[in-house]
Amino acid sequence: MLAGLHLAACNPARHSPYMDLKGDLSMTGLPKKMEHQPPMARPAISTEAVHAGFRAVFRIFEQWHLSGEEGMILLGRPARSTYYGWRQGKIGTVPNDTVDRISLLLGIYKNIQLLMTDTNLADRWVREPNRAFGGQSALQRMLAGQMMDLAAVRSYLDAARGVW
Numbered sequence: 001m002l003a004g005l006h007l008a009a010c011n012p013a014r015h016s017p018y019m020d021l022k023g024d025l026s027m028t029g030l031p032k033k034m035e036h037q038p039p040m041a042r043p044a045i046s047t048e049a050v051h052a053g054f055r056a057v058f059r060i061f062e063q064w065h066l067s068g069e070e071g072m073i074l075l076g077r078p079a080r081s082t083y084y085g086w087r088q089g090k091i092g093t094v095p096n097d098t099v100d101r102i103s104l105l106l107g108i109y110k111n112i113q114l115l116m117t118d119t120n121l122a123d124r125w126v127r128e129p130n131r132a133f134g135g136q137s138a139l140q141r142m143l144a145g146q147m148m149d150l151a152a153v154r155s156y157l158d159a160a161r162g163v164w
Contacts, residue, residue, distance in 0.1 A: 054086050054102065056104050056106060057106065064139070076145075104150040105150065112126070124139045133156075
């Protein structure tokens with residue numbers, strides 16, 4: 001017990017923004033009504049948006065001079081036939097993981113283009129060593145293949161732009 005501080009006299013529920021209608025606080029600090037809510041469903045993404053995302057990502061891969069193998073890694077290692085089908089516009093059903101990867105790649109590309117006025121330099125940046133990635137290039141970091149690797153590059157670029 002801290003000297004002079006009597007916690008028993010405090011009533012945190014009296015002034016808390018986390019009270020439910022009866023004034024009860026849950027153990028998590030959330031109103032009890034929110035504590036057991038199922039996660040919100042992901043909003044549906046239109047087929048047109050997914051197709052446009054793939055077209056844009058494959059153009060980015062060309063600008064970055066990526067091999068087919070590198071492109072497959074960045075898109076989550078789909079089967080070779082699936083990857084080349086996507087390249088030809090045969091999209092079908094796309095896993096959420098792949099949609100998330102497309103979103104991250106588009107954000108990475110956009111950030112690079114906004115940060116650098118020279119488009120050639122911007123496209124080369126992904127291959128340049130970077131202290132932020134332990135001396136690896138952003139591409140090497142992304143090619144580690146995990147979603148968090150793409151997210152790390154995206155976060156770095158967001159911070160460089162001052163988004164946060």
